[in-house]
């Protein structure tokens with residue numbers, strides 16, 4: 590029997606909790622994710638303490654989540670979360686680990702959670718790399734008036750994705766899921782997260798001039814934006830890779846390249862990770878945004894090191910997740 594994941598609702602501490610517009614996380618699964626991605630930030634945080642269990646993650650007790658909602662909404666009880674819940678601050682489902690990771694097919698915790706949120710007309714972001722999100726019974730449990738669905742796709746190459754996102758659905762399946770949801774009336778965000786750069790820091794911001802010496806990592810391609818738009822995404826959100834020691838090690842093992850060569854004097858450290866320079870990130874963002882503008886698709890950026898400096902690029906300057914004014918149930922962010 591799976592371990593219980595007791596901290597299923599929380600606001601992360603530190604900079605992330607302060608920066609994020611929707612930091613109240615509700616995770617059906619914790620302490621591991623069967624997708625076990627080579628670049629996973631949560632994995633690197635937990636692996637450090639030998640707490641990452643990809644095949645045996647902790648599972649939240651839905652009865653406890655239900656009790657929390659009943660206490661607050663049906664019985665008028667005050668508790669640690671009542672103020673947030675009564676304000677209907679949207680929850681972030683999948684902020685820690687993927688809510689549709691393989692164990693969901695046995696446990697169905699996420700399915701029950703979605704039905705509970707639908708019953709209470711409660712808004713939420715739903716982040717996943719699983720194509721299950723576009724299939725029954727999830728399609729019916731999700732509600733287009735409440736759910737801001739964000740589906741992450743990092744490459745168009747199914748084979749390369751399988752090497753880095755071991756248990757996740759193939760990118761082609763995730764694109765189909767975006768199509769199914771968009772045809773069912775959902776506002777779907779195609780999330781390029783993480784964007785794993787294909788050139789060294791500075792390459793595009795200095796003009797992108799090819800030379801025989803330039804190395805590349807052919808995983809992300811700019812054509813991914815077109816594919817996400819064509820699949821029916823209403824918005825594209827981009828988040829860059831955070832370079833962490835474990836991530837270098839896992840990428841070396843799974844992709845045969847640790848990507849350390851990409852980092853140089855332009856790159857900088859922030860909260861324990863190395864980041865590409867703001868200029869280089871902007872060069873990627875602007876190129877992707879141009880495609881979005883041409884196709885009438887909205888755009889946004891999630892960036893824990895320079896979030897404010899990219900605000901001019903967001904379609905909705907009040908919301909980096911771009912759910913306000915797109916999802917009826919989203920009437921405020923955590924800060925409002």
Ligand code: SF4
Nearest residue numbers: 622624625626629686
């Ligand atoms: S799907 Fe998300 S949470 Fe799961 S391993 Fe990959 S990056 Fe981590």
